[in-house]
Amino acid sequence: MNLTAQLAWRFLKARRARSIFAVIGISLGVMLLIISQIMMTTLEQSNEKTVLEKYGDFDLVSGYNGSTKKLSAKDLQTIEGFPDVDQITPMLFPYASKDMPAAVASQPVYIGFKHHQLAMEHPLVSIGKGGFPRAQEVVIPARYAKAKGLDVDSEISFPFPPGDNVKVRVSGILNESEQLNNIVIFDYDWLATQTHNENKATAVMVKLNQSADKQKVIEDLKDHFEDISIDQRKAMTTEKEQLGGLKPIVNGLSITVLLGSLLIVVSTLQMSVQERQKELATLRLLGGKPAQLFYMVIWEAFLIGTMAALVGTVTGTVLCYALSNIAEQFIGYSIQSISIPAKSIIISFFGSILLTVLATTIPALSTSRLSPIAAYSQKISKSKAESKGTIIGLSMILLLLAAMTFAVHKSVGSGSFSILLGVSFVLIMFVMTPTVLRIIVTALTFLLRPFYQMESMIAGRNALKRMRRSQQIARVLTLAVIVGFVGYMILQAVVSQTEKTISKQYPLDYVIQATEASYEPGFSSSIIKQIDHMNGVETIPVQTSILTHTLDLDIKKVDSNWNGQFMTVNGKKEILTSVGGLDLEKVRNTAPFEIVKGRIDHLKDDEAVITKQFSEDIGFRVGDTVTLEPDELSEVSGKKPFTLRIVGVVDEVPILPDEDLRFFTNETTLKGLFHLQKTEQIFFNIKDQSEKGHIKAKIEKLMENPQYQDAILYDRKEEMDKFYQQYKQRIVLLGSSVLIITLIALVGLMNSMASNLRESKKEFAMMRAIGGKAWQIVRLALYEGIVISLAGCIMGLISSVILGYNLLSALDVKNLEIPYVIIFIILLISPLLGILSALPSALWLSKSNLVRSVFED
Known part of the structure; x- marks a missing residue:
């Protein structure tokens, strides 16, 4: 065995350049895996x-929020006693949404938290200024503080029915956020005493042990407490999985790159065996056994694999430290310190060596079966050609799979079936690589013949003659194209779908919102004209609505499943609604919605539009006349009733998705009836993104005017920016992987072209001897590289289109678009790869004394 290993080492040193290429090819794959x-x-x-800082370090919130039911002290002890529970802390919402006292209905939501470390983890306890409240203290929202002119240490009265108003000190102000606009935080024990809820809790925050089974705890809660609601904190889990979701993508790409590296190893060792046939035949004649030749190639692979694994591991680790400073720029995550997963690296190190050795069993077997006579007669062993029947059969299957791909997409097909179609096509394409490559090379030779007849014909013949080498390179190039092309198709489809979803959720990027703490918040409408005069700003103002209740509700038309609340007016059941002015045509031009029935244009002062949900729940139809009266909670309470005629029903109003009990009128109705001219919200977009910062600064400066002190500006692009950051991460990963696979293919192609040209040295010498020019030799070599690289990329494009189509069908993407620009770029780059791979060897060959080679040997 020592002699076999020594011979393997000598063969490696004898072909130093090729061995270095093989090491580089595998080390690139190992490097990506380690990185x-x-x-x-x-x-x-x-x-x-980061996620724990944002969402808090706890696992569940469970309780009876929105209900009059409460958890008792005994219930809290029961939950704390669950085996997987580490710690808990209670939360108190003293006034349930049902049967809420009128005195607190217009106030922010009261929440009680214990001064406990776990309570500080809750996202609602986001105190920007001041500290946590003690007895008779409160933490208020930034919007509320601005509207009331309050600061830390200010005093304010809050009602605590059934008791009286109580004056409390402001101990802190919450951070500025839309989610924190309508809550105030009190000390749990003080709030419980004040509202007669001693030893009771509405909900409980639960932190589990590290090894806990979250689902088991959820089942225990459901078993012990009937109708209990459980917040499983899916938003936090989703954000964790956004990075966790990258893991299979990264690992998959890394394994794909390593697979490409292994194909290069197989190709390299096959070339090595072919070039050393005489030496190997001599070993056989001197008494060497087939098993010894087999193990010699295995040893050669082991040495290459070990060196490559060592180089790849060291390079990958060093690059991680070197690139950590720019990771945030490319993928949006800040890295404080590098963590080395020793176990994973050791597995990757030895796993890459093992895969390299396993990949060389095919050339090792061919070596052990080498015939000395054939070797000395220069008959290079060729792979057994596939029968015509097999080729025709596989070709028919490929055509059938391609036809089924488009048929399944146009019909309602199974996702699993589509994936099976795509994967089957790619696998058969890989099996048929020699046949497909022969067809593509022949076609390319025919197309190039009118321009360079001799070079194209000889280059095509050389590529076909050395098919065993060419097919491995073609497979690596096919792999690179599939990864890049299919990955890009899927990412683009996901981007398109997510853009539509987020655009529907946030149809406009910015909103100026009233901060006034009342049922009818608003600020001066004069700001609208000033913003409209700014170039590149498109606004949609929402008029402050007034609270009203119906006076002639037909209770028989109300849906029996409607879960809203009725109120009693003059002994009859009525409902609480609102009326507000909005230019629905303008909204529809910016955020399209469906008009279910009737119209929304040119509304008169007594005409209104409602949503489909409003119509279905309450029974109002187009043509109905509704009598309304300002409610006692309204600023215009006591004014006389008025009537509205419903002229249209819309599917929804995108900018106000939760306003299902609102009558939308024109913008002059309320002004005519009650002389009201306040604005609740202004939605707007900035068309010119280059002016975004400047225009936003101007609006913020404008809002410093005292008459707009009851308004605050929110930037709602955060969600889209977050998504684009995720898209950027995946594009960087995909691009990096495709680049490395392409580099591996380039290394393999350079290795292959060097061997091919060395093998054809006598042919080139004959060309020079009969008058051929050096530049013709170079061009011939370049043509061979171009033909092989272009053929491999065309194979990849054919496979990618079919696989991509099927994967997108499985994802239920309706509008499939083939990225023709990417196809053009790939077809443009592939000849350049061929030129780069062949140029060094071609230049060396053109400068060599080839005529002397005729008299050598």
Whole structure:
């Protein structure tokens, strides 16, 4: 065995250049695998910290929020006694949404938290200024503080029915956020005493042990407490999985790159065996056994694999430290320190060596079966050609799979079936690589013949003659194209779908919102004209609505499943509604919605539009006349009733998705009836993104005017920006992987072209001897490289289109678009790869004394 290993080492040194190429090819794959392992572990730890800071370090919230039911002290002890529970802390919402006392209905939501470390983890306890409240203290929202002119240490009265108003000190102000606009925080024990809820809790925050089974705790809660609601904190889980979702993508791409590296190893060792046939035949004649030749190739692979694994591991680790400072720029995650997953790296190190050795069993077997006579007669062993029947059969299957791909997309097909179609096509394409490559090379030779007849014909013949080498390179190029092309198709489809979803959720990027703490908040409408005069700003103002109740409700038309509340007016059941002015045509031009029935244009002062949900729940139809009266909670309470005629029903109003009990009128109705001219919200977009910062600053400066002190500006682009950051992460990963696979293919192609040209040296010498020019030799070599690289990329494009189509069908993407620009770029780059791979060897060959080669040997 020592002799076999020594011979393997000598053969490696004899072909130093080729061995270095093989080591580089595999080390690139190992390097990406190591980088992915280290970076994913590091990013997971960094992301975990960021998510916990954002959402809080706890696992569940459980209770009876919105109900009059409460958890008792005994219930809290029961929950704390669950085996998987580490700690709990109670929360108190003293006034349920049902049967809420009128005195607190217009106030922010009261919440009681204990001064407990776990309570500080709740996102609602986001105190920007001041501290946590003690007895007879409160933390208020920034919007509320601005509207009331309050600061830390200010005093304010809050009602606590059934008791009286109580004056409390402001101990803190919450951070400025839309989610924190309508809550105030009190000390749990003080609030419980004040509202007669001693030893009771509306909900409980639960932190589990590290090894806990979350689902088991949820089942225990459901078993012990009937109708209990459980917040499983899916938003936090989703954000964790956004990075966790990268892990299979990264690992999949890394394994794909490593697979490409292994194909290069197989190709390299096959070339090595072919070039050393005489030496190997001599070993056989001197008494060497087939098994010894087999193990010699295995040893050669082991040495290459070990060196490549060592180089790849060291390079990957060093690059992780070197690139950590720019990771945030490319993928949006801040890295404080690099974490080395020793176990994963060791597995990757030895796993890559093992895969390299396993990949060389085919050339090793061919070596052990080498015939000395054939070797000395220069008959290079060729792979057994496939029968015509097999080729025709597989070709028919390929055509059938391609036809089924488009048929399944146009019909309602199964997702699993579509994936099976796509994967089957790619696998058969890989099996048929020699046949497909022969067809493509022949076609390319025919197309190039009118321009360079001799070079194209010889280059095509050389590529076909060395098919065993060419097919491995073609497979690596096919792999690179599939990864890049299919990955891009899927990412683009996801981007398109998510853009539509987010655009529907946030149809406009910015909103100026009233901060006034009342049922009818608003600010001066004069700001609208000033914003409209700014170039590149498109506004949609929402008039402050007034609270009203019906006076002639037909209770028989109300849906029996409607879960809203009735109120009693003059002994009859009525409902609480609102009336507000909005230019629905303007909204529809910006955020399209469906007009179910009737019209929305040119509304008169007594005409109104309602949503489809409003119509279905309450029974109002187009043509109905509704009598309304300002409610006692309204600013215009006591004014006389008025009537509205319903002229239209719309599916929804995108900018106000939760306003299902609102009558939408024109913008002059309320002004004519009650002389009201306040604005509740102004939605707007900034068309010119280059002016975004400047225009936003101007609006913020404008809002410093005292008459707009009851308004605050929110930027709602955060969700879209977050999504684009995720898209950027995946594009960077995809691009990096495709680049490395392409580099591996380039290394393999350079290796292959060097061997091909060396093998054809006598042919080139004959060309020079009969008058051929050096530039013709170079061009011939370049043509061969171009033909092989272009053929491999065309194979990849055919496979990618079919696989991509099927994967998008499985994802239920309706509008499938083939990225023709990417196809053009790939077809443009592929000849350049061929030129780069062949140029060094071609230049060396053109400068060599080829005529002397005729008299050598």
